Amino acid sequence: MGKCMAKDGNTSALRRGAWSEEEDSRLRRCMEKYGAIKWCDVPSKAGLNRCRKSCRLRWLNYLSPSIKRGRFEDDEEDLIIRLHKLLGNRWSLIAGRLPGRTANDIKNHWNTHLSKKSTAKEKLWNPKIIAKGTAGIKPREKKGEFKIIKPQPWTIPVNWSWLKDQPGHQGHLQDKSGINVDPLPPSANNINVARKKSAAVIPEKLDDVFLDIDGMIVGEMQTSFEVGNIGGNGDGEFFLQEDAGWASFLLDMDF
DNA sequence: AACGATCGCAACCGCGGTGGG
DNA sequence: ACCCACCGCGGTTGCGATCGT
Incomplete structure (x- = not known):
């Protein structure tokens, strides 16, 4: 196995592998005494011959008092x-x-x-989304054979038929207090749907916007569509098979 | 009882992001 | 703008425990 991070410095004599009770209690005492300190200071303050990453991992995954153990409900x-x-x-x-x-x-x-x-x-459901530019695939023709495509960003026009007139369904934006801000802001040209990692992709002005679909508010950075709630767009670029299950995205508004 | 297969979890590895100098 | 140390994350590995034959 390797070393504890070539990138993070010299590793040679550092102890690795399972933690002893003595090491655990040293780390615990250190964290109780100093609280949030730099992890790079922890090994010396705790008197441990471990790299900081090992200490951090041990604390965060095992020793921290906030950890709930036992079987998953x-x-x-x-x-x-x-x-x-x-x-x-x-x-x-x-x-x-x-x-x-x-x-x-x-x-x-x-x-x-x-x-x-x-x-x-x-296997009981089969979400499918056809991303813009996915060459040669015609949603309706491929019905039943689709997979979620990721992590490509996708652009949904705001006049996407599902958003405005999908029969029996509604998609609209709400602010944090739950007040509808329908229709979509006129300045919104597109809704980019992407699996993006950072909240920073959301412009600040939309920081307080939630997407709500059929009454299901799913959060400020993400939305999910219950498969079957979504129809195709006007251009045939997006589609979801009607079935049970979930398809999901993070939401990013492009103004 | 012995032994190999599988499971479950702790720990490690390596990378990307971030912030300070 | 660049470098570097540090942090945090997801993927992977190691190994003891348990199961099945």
Whole structure:
């Protein structure tokens, strides 16, 4: 195995592998005593012959008092599956929605249990989105064979038929207080739908805008469409198969 | 009882992002 | 503008525990 980060400095004599009780209690005492300090200071202050990353990992994934241990409840699993559809493998974001669970826990749990569960479910539905520029694919012709395309950014015209007149469905924007701001701001030329990592892609002026679809407010950076709620756009560029399940995106407004 | 296969989780690795100098 | 140290993340690995034959 390697070294603890060539990039982060010399590693040679640093201890690796499983943590002893003594090391745990040293780290715990250090964190209790100094609180939030730079991780690079932790090994020396704690008297540990470990690299800072090892200390950080041990604290964040195991020793921190905020960590909830034990088996995952059904509702937690359900939430993870939904969030994973929404966010992909962004474990830290998912963990942010599950108090007490660490990204590592969730990732491990996903890889050992939920990925199979989810795959089984996924066979029951078949979300499909055809991104602009996806050459040669005609949504309706390919019905039933689509997959979510990621992480390409996609542009949906604001006059996208689903947004304005999809029968039986409504898509509209709300501010944080839940007040509708329909119709879409006239200055909005496009809604870019992308799997982007950073909130910074959202212009500040839209910081307080949520997308609400059929009454489901899903958050300031992301939205999800219950598959079946979405029709095609006027140009045939976007499409979702009508079926059960979720398709998901992060939302970015392009003015 | 022995042994290989599988599981579950802790820990490590390497990369990208960020901020300070 | 550039460099560098640090942080945080997701992917991967290692290994003890458990299961199945």
